Amino acid sequence: MFRDAFEAFLTRHCPRAKVRQLESGTSVATLWQLLVESGFLEIMASEARGGAHQDLAETLPLLYTLGAHTVPLPVGEAIILRALPTELLLDPARLPTLAPALTREPSGDLLAPRVPHGMIADDVVAEYDGEYWLLDAGQADRLALGLHNDTSADLRWPLAQIANATRAKVEAPVGHHLHTWSAALYAALLAGALTRCMELTLQYSETRVQFGKSISKFQAIQHQLAVMAEHVAAARMAATYAFASGEHTPREIPAALAKARASEAVTVVAPIAHAVHGAIGITAEYDLSLITHRLHAWRITHGSELYWNHLIGRACLQGGFERAGDFIRAMVAE
C-alpha cells in the first residue's frame, strides 16, 4: 500500500523531467519540503515518533520504487535516520546523508571521502570510533568530485571547526555498524533501478524494428535478456536478506550479501541494457541514461562488491565454518 502511494507521489512530483532538472542543479528545496510533509520519510520511524514503524521487509518495496525513480535526493538516508536513535536528527527539514567513512587526518581535520549527496546535504551522520556522529555539513569544506550530474563530495571539517560542527554523538549499538544500513539501503536502490533497467530494455527490444522484425525476436537478443533477468532476480533475492521480515535493523552479513550481489549485477545488466538499446541509450535525452548513470554510481557508493565480498569471506573464515552452506544458513535466518 505504501509502495503504490509512493509510486503515485513520485510519478506526480518527481517525474523524469524533474529528475533531470534536479540533477543539473535546480534547487531541491520544494521537492524536499513535499517529501517531509508527505510522511513517507517516517515509514520506519517508531510510532512514538509519529512513524508507521514498518519492518524492513515492509519498507523494501518503497526503496525499490525510490531506486527505480532515481530520485536524486537523500530520501533513503532520511528514512533510515528516522529509524535510528533520536539524538541523530535535529531538524526534519534538513537534508541528511550517511558518510561511508570518517577518518582523522594527521592535521587533526576530519575527512569524509565520497559522501553521496555531499554537496547538498545539511547533516552528515558517520561512524567514528564506536560512535555515530552527527556533523553539520554546512561547516565542512566541500570538495565536489566533479562527476557529471552527481552531488557526491569529499567533506573536510578543519580541526578548529570540529567542536562546533559536531551536533551529537551516540554510542553505536554493539555489533551495529552504520555501514550495514548504508549497504542495505544502496542494495535496495540498486535492485529497484536494476528492475527498471530491465523493464526499459524489454520494452525497447519489443518496439525497435530491424531487419523487418522487432529485435526481441532475435535469439541473440533473447539470450542476453534472459541473462539480464537472472542477475536482476539474484540481486532482488539478495536484497530480501538484508530486509528481513519482522526486523527493524539490518544485520551486517545479509546487508553485505545484498550490496555485493546487487553491485556485481550492475556489471552485467548495464552493459546488456546498452547493447540492446544501441546508440539511443547513450543519449542524455533517453531515460536509460538516468538509470545506468545511477547503477554505476550506486555500485561503488559505500564500497564496491569487492569491499563487501572481502568482509563476507573474512567472516566465513574467521567464523570457523566448515562449509559455505553452513555459514550462509547461520547468517541469513531461514
Added chain:
Amino acid sequence: MNQLLERFEAVRLPDAAQALRHEIRHFLSTELPPNPIDQQARSWMGFNAEFSQKLASRGWVGVTLPRAYGGAEMDAFGRYVLVEELLMAGAPVSAHWIADRQSAPLIHKFGSEAQRRFYLPRICHAQAFFCIGMSEPDAGSDLASVGSRAKRRPDGGWTLTGRKIWTTHAHLCHYMIALVRTSGTSQHRHEGLSQFIVDLSLPGITIRPILDLAGDSHFSEVFFDDVELHEDALIGKEGEGWRQVTAELAFERSGPERIYSSIVLLDAWIQALRNNGDDMHTQTLGRLITHLAALRGLSLSVTARLAKGESPTVEAALVKDLGTTFEQEIPTLVNALIFSDPGRQLPAALVRTCAYLCQISPTFSLRGGTREVLRGVIARGLGLR
C-alpha cells in the same frame, strides 16, 4: 514491474525441514563411505547401491511419495534439505537418484495403480534403480527428433527398436524410462511420442558404457533390437509422452543439484584457506558465498511454489542457468587462485578435485536442458517468444 521477477519471494524453511537436517547429518556422520574429496566431487555421478539402501532403510529414498507406496510423504522442503545435505557431503547418490527425483514422481502421477504398486515400493527400498532414456545420437536438445520406435503387436504388447545415448549408469540400473515414438515421424514434432518403462534385463537390449574425458564411465549407449515389451510397459497415455516429460521439468531444474555440483571443492578450499589466504582469496570466497546465498534463495523460492503444487517452469529454468553458471565458476576461480603460487604445497586430493571439475563442469549446463534451451524458456517467460 515484470511479473517473472515478482514471482521470486523470500522463503523460510519450515521447522520440520530444519529438524530433518540434524537427523541427516547424524546419519551421514556414521554411514557416509570414506571417500577422498575428488570422489566426493563426483557426488551425483557416484554409484553406491549399498549406501542407497542404507538411506532407504531410513526412509529417505522416494521421500515425497505417499506412505501407501513406501514413501515418507515429505514435502518439497524436506526433500530440499535432504538433497542439500547429501550433496554438500559429497554422498554417492547416483544409484537411486533418477528414480527418486524423476521416475517415481512420474510413475506416481501418470502410472496405473498396478504400476504404482509394483515400482514405487521397490524404488523406496532402493531395490529398483532407474535411468532416463531421452537423448539419441540424432536427438539432443531437439528431443522431438527421437527416432526409437515402439510398435504395437497384435497381442497388445510393444516391440521396441532403436537406441538411446548419454544414459546415466544404464549398465547399473534395472529400468529405463524411455521416450520413444509410437506414431508419426519427427515431422510430427511433439505428437506421437510415448513413455515406456523398459526392464533392462530383457532380451535384445545391449548396453555399452562410454568412457568420459575424466576416466569415468557413468554414461552409456543402449541398443534396443526388437525388444518385446509387455502391454503395461507403457506409462501414461499413448502419444502423451512429451506433455508428461515437460510437466516435471520444474522439479529437476530448480533444486540443489543445480547449485551444488562443485560445492565439495568450495568447502575443501575454505579449509585450505583457513591457514593461508590473501585478500584476493578472501574476496573471491566472499563472492562465491554471495552468489550461493542469492541462488539458494531463488531455488528455495521455486521449491515453495512446487510445495504448493504449482509448476514454475520458467523460474526453474532461470535458477538452473544461473546455478550451473555458479557451479562452473567455482573450479575456474579456485583453480586460478590455488595455482597462483607455483611453489605452494597443496594436498593432492585438492589438485585432483580441481582438475576433475574443470574437465567435467561443461556437463553441468548440458544435462537436464542446455543453457541455450533454458535461455529460450526464460525469453518465452519474458514474453519475447
